[in-house]
Amino acid sequence: MLVRARSWAQRMVEDVDKHNRTALANSIHYAFGIDIGPLLSAQNIRAPLQLAVATNVNLIKSIPQRYFEQLHTSILTSVTQGQRYKELAADIQKLTGATEKRARLIARDQTAKTHSAIAQARQTALGISEYEWQTSGDERVRNSHTEHDGQKFRWDSPPTETGHPGHDIACRCVALPVIDLTQASEFSDTSGDPMRILSIYRPPEEVFAPESLASFENAPLTNDHPSGFWVNTDNWRHLALGSVRNIRQQDGYVIGDLIVQDKSTIALIESGKVGLSAGYQSQKEMTPGVTPDGQPYDGIQRNIRVNHIALVRSPRCGPTCRIEDSNPNGEMMTSNSNQTTTDTAATVQTASATCHDCTNVQNQMDALTETIKTLKTENQTLRQKDEVVSI
Numbered sequence: 001m002l003v004r005a006r007s008w009a010q011r012m013v014e015d016v017d018k019h020n021r022t023a024l025a026n027s028i029h030y031a032f033g034i035d036i037g038p039l040l041s042a043q044n045i046r047a048p049l050q051l052a053v054a055t056n057v058n059l060i061k062s063i064p065q066r067y068f069e070q071l072h073t074s075i076l077t078s079v080t081q082g083q084r085y086k087e088l089a090a091d092i093q094k095l096t097g098a099t100e101k102r103a104r105l106i107a108r109d110q111t112a113k114t115h116s117a118i119a120q121a122r123q124t125a126l127g128i129s130e131y132e133w134q135t136s137g138d139e140r141v142r143n144s145h146t147e148h149d150g151q152k153f154r155w156d157s158p159p160t161e162t163g164h165p166g167h168d169i170a171c172r173c174v175a176l177p178v179i180d181l182t183q184a185s186e187f188s189d190t191s192g193d194p195m196r197i198l199s200i201y202r203p204p205e206e207v208f209a210p211e212s213l214a215s216f217e218n219a220p221l222t223n224d225h226p227s228g229f230w231v232n233t234d235n236w237r238h239l240a241l242g243s244v245r246n247i248r249q250q251d252g253y254v255i256g257d258l259i260v261q262d263k264s265t266i267a268l269i270e271s272g273k274v275g276l277s278a279g280y281q282s283q284k285e286m287t288p289g290v291t292p293d294g295q296p297y298d299g300i301q302r303n304i305r306v307n308h309i310a311l312v313r314s315p316r317c318g319p320t321c322r323i324e325d326s327n328p329n330g331e332m333m334t335s336n337s338n339q340t341t342t343d344t345a346a347t348v349q350t351a352s353a354t355c356h357d358c359t360n361v362q363n364q365m366d367a368l369t370e371t372i373k374t375l376k377t378e379n380q381t382l383r384q385k386d387e388v389v390s391i
Contacts, residue, residue, distance in 0.1 A: 024122055024177070116166025116175070123177050124155050131155065131175035133165055134313060137273070145173055152178055176314055200284065201297035206304055208249045215280070215306040216247040216256060222310045223265055225279055231308045241265045244309050258309075258323065268311065274323040275315035280306045 133148040135141045158164045165173035221242035241262040286299040315321035
């Protein structure tokens with residue numbers, strides 16, 4: 001039984017690792033235009049993976065052998081599709097006859113804790129020493145975890161009361177990697193030193209090129225970046241929650257109107273999730289140079305083409321990438337005063353500043369590190385016209 005449990009745990013951890021590896025590689029590629037997939041071998045984190053297997057063996061070794069395959073499928077589905085742990089616990093309880101308490105314990109440990117352990121191992125293997133704590137943002141979050149939300153912690157110094165995200169029972173918090181581009185010796189150069197950072201510059205003439213701006217027009221709005229990272233004809237119906245219109249350049253910014261057509265997304269915006277992040281493709285011209293403000297770079301982004309605009313808590317270009325109220329007096333417009341629902345403007349600092357800005361890390365391509373919480377939009381209707389910013 002122990003051998004069977006270990007084999008099952010090994011395969012489960014490997015599956016979670018594969019999912020984690022893909023997500024991290026895609027996030028880095030979005031932020032920096034760098035493919036770090038070849039660097040994310042399981043060999044680099046073998047010891048933590050083995051520890052994750054050993055930790056979970058004791059939780060599952062008492063389960064009858066005939067249920068292992070069904071459990072593997074149920075837990076993998078939970079990991080990859082975001083199934084709530086209570087639903088997974090119900091599956092486990094049905095398959096094994098385990099008590100509800102034990103079923104939930106298995107579900108929690110096999111999802112949250114395994115994810116947390118692999119995230120820590122994967123990030124530290126890349127030289128990422130810090131993370132930003134992000135909660136799930138609902139009423140079930142512990143007070144102590146809410147206090148951590150948006151704060152940065154070091155992997156080698158976990159918060160005393162809570163440990164890292166995912167360590168507490170049923171914790172759904174995650175650790176977003178904090179990548180300090182001023183430490184220009186720690187990241188991926190696939191053509192040479194695989195652990196050297198490459199800084200990529202987005203010139204204003206590329207951001208504001210007619211073809212680039214045109215690609216924003218009618219781009220779909222999504223809630224976070226899709227797991228596959230692209231909106232296409234196969235998934236558009238499920239992912240598109242609104243669209244971007246009337247894109248223009250204004251005062252060094254890309255400005256647009258955002259039409260939100262989903263009630264739950266409107267509620268998210270009103271609750272403070274107002275960050276914006278563009279999912280786009282570009283060509284990399286790996287010719288080094290210096291930006292107009294004197295910052296060195298290794299390459300330039302050309303031919304920027306937008307696929308979607310994601311509503312996020314941590315926009316990669318910092319706090320200016322957001323939805324903002326365009327009413328100059330900051331007053332709420334309501335039907336009681338015979339006024340229409342207010343337009344909102346989202347102003348995003350464009351790449352007129354280099355994407356590798358050593359003087360202000362928060363306004364560059366720092367993937368998943370800034371948390372936007374300060375502004376609530378005031379639209380209450382099903383259709384909400386906002387102004388958005390991209391890149």
